[in-house]
Amino acid sequence: MKQVKQIKLFVSCPGDIVDELNSIRLVIDDINKTIGEQNSYVLKLLNWKTDTYTQIGSDPQEVINNQIESQYDILIGLIWLRLGTPTKRDKSGTVEEINRALNNKEKEQLIYFKTTTPIDITKINPEELTKINQFKKELGDKGVLYHEFSSTTKFESLFRIQLIKLIYDKLSNVDNSKKNQNSNLPEIIEDKFSHITSLIAEVENFDEKSIELDIFNSIEEAESHLNLVTTSLNSMSESMNDWTIKMENRTKEMNAINNIKDQRLKIAKQKTIINLLAIELSDFKNRIKNELPIFSENFRKVGSSYSKVILIAKNFNSEEVNGIQESAKSLLDNSENSLKSLAVLLKTIMELPPLNFKFNRAKRETEITIKNLTFEMMEGIKLLNEALKN
Template identity: 30%
Template structure:
C-alpha cells in the first residue's frame, strides 16, 4: 500500500578543481537512496548548478542566477574546497563562499532548519604549476574562519575517502534533522530497488569476512617483508662495520659491490610490497563498504537499539584498527631509517628513493584506512 515518503535535498558547493568529487556524489546519493532511504522512507535529491541551473542574464551577477535556481529549500549544505577558492562574485570572494554564507545565515536564524558539512581536501597537487599561492591563502583563511564560527569541518585525501565519509555522515545528519525543511512529502506505492543491489545480511557478512581477511593477509605479508629487509639491512650494517673496522684501506670496487648488494635487497623489498598495497586498500574498502551496508540493514530491518547485536562487527573493526595502528607505527619508523641512509652510491640512492616511494604510499593508505575505521566505529556505536 502507499507509503509517505520524506524528500530531503542536499546542496553541494565547490570550485571546479574538485570536479571528480562533485560527479561521484551522484553515485553516493543513488546508493544512499537504496541502502538508507528505501528503509527509512526517505528520498535524497542532490542539488548542483550543473543539474539545477541554466544559462540566463542578470542585472547583478551570474551567481545571483545560480542562487535563485538552486533556491533555499535544502536540508544539508555540503561544501568542498581544495587548492582553489573559486571565482569572485559581487558579494564574496567566490561562489562557494557565497553559497556557504547563505546556508550559514539560514542556520543562524533557525538551527533546526539545516545542517552544514564542510570538507577540505589535503592531497598534494600533481604538479607545482597547479598551485596558486593566493588561492591557497584564501582557502586557509576561510578554513580558519568557519572553524571560528563553530563549523566542525572534515579533511580527506582522496575522492574514495570522501565518498566513504559521505555515506556515513549524510544519514547521521539527516536523522538528526527530522522533517525536511520544505516539508516535502509524497505518497508512492513503493521504492524499487535494482535486483543487483539486493544483498542481504548473509551476503554482506561473507563479503566482510573475505575482504577483511584478504586485507589482513596483505598487511601481514608487508609486515613480514619489512621484518626481512630490516634484518638484511642489519646484516649489511654489521658487514660494513667489519670492513671499516680494519685498518686497511677499502677499495672503491669493494664498496661499490657492497652498496650494490644492499641496493638489490632494498629493491627486492620494494618489489615484494608493491602488489600487496593495492590488495590491502581495495580489500579494506570492499569490506568497510559491506560493513556499512550491514549495519544499515540491521538498524532498519531489525530495530537495533543495543550495540551487542552487532558485537561481531565491532570486534572485527577493533582488531583491524589495532593492526592498522601497529603497521602505521612500524612503517613510519622504517621510513625514517631508510630516509637517513647516507648517499654513498647511485645504486643505493635509487633504491632508497624506490623504497621511500612505496613506504610513503603505504603510509598514506594506512592513514586513510585509519580515519575510515574511526568513522565506522562511530557509526557502529551510534544508538
C-alpha cells in the same frame, strides 16, 4: 501507503570542481538503490540551473539563496583552487552558501577541501590560495569541521561514509521523535479490526525492490574487505620485520670488515655487502609495492562497507554486525601501531648514507614506496575512524 522521505542535497562549489560531482552522483544513486529503498527514503540532488526559476533579485546569487536554500536538507561544500566569484554579501557565492547553511539550524553541512596539485600548475593562483586558507581559518575559529582529500577516489570513500552516517543520525532522530510523540497519544480504537487492516495494507504496499536487499551479503562483503586488508597488513609487517633483521645482519658484517687491515680486501668485501643490501632493499620494496594496491583499495572499502552494514542492520541486534564492529576496531588498533612502526622504518631508511649508485637508487625507490604506504595507511585510518564514530 508506504511513505518515502525525500532528503534533498545541494552542492555548493566553484567551477573547478568537476570529477567530484560525478562521485557525488554515483554515491547518491548507489545509496538510493540499496539502503535507501529499505529505509524508505530517497536522496535527490538539487541543481541551481534546473531547480530555480526566473525571479527579480539584486543579483543571481540572491535568487539562488531565495529558492534553493528553502529546498535542501544537506549542503555539500567543495573547494579546490578557487574560492569563486565575490558576491555583494560575501567572498564568493560558495562561501555565502556555506555560511548561510552554517547559520541555519535546520541545515546539515558536509564541507570538503581538495588538496590535489593540478597537472597544469599555471592554474594555481597564490591570491586564491590565500583566500582559501583564510576561509579555512574562519571555519576553524567557528568550530566548524571540514575535511581534506587528495584524490577523487578518496573523496568518494570519505563522502560515502559521512553521508551514510549523517542520514543514519537524521533518520534515528526522526524515528525517536515519532516514538516520543506517539507515546503521548491516547490509544483509541475506533475499529476493533483496525490493526488487522493495517497489516493487510502494509503487505499490499510492500516495496518489492527491498527483496533484493540482503544483510548477510553486506556482512560478507564487509568481512571480505576486512580479511583482505588484515592479510595484506600482516604480509607487509612480516616483510618489514624480515628486512630489519637483514639490515641488522649486514650492519654486523660491515662492523666485522672494519677490522681487516688489507684495504683492497676490505673495500672489496664492503662493496659485496653493499650490493647485497641493495638487492635486499629492492626486494623489500617490491614486496611492499605489490601489496600496496590490495591494501589501499580494501582499506578504503572497509569503512564504506561497514557504514552500509550498520545502516541496513540498524533495526537488528545481530551478532554478525557486532563481530564486524569488533574486527574493524581491531584493524584500526593494528593499523595505528603499524603506522608508528612504519614511521620509524622510514626514518631509518632515510638516514642511511649514500654508498653507491645501485644502493642509492634502491634506497630512494624504497623511501617513495614506504612514503606511499604511510600515506595510504593514514587515509585508511581516517576513513575507518569516520565509519566507527557513533
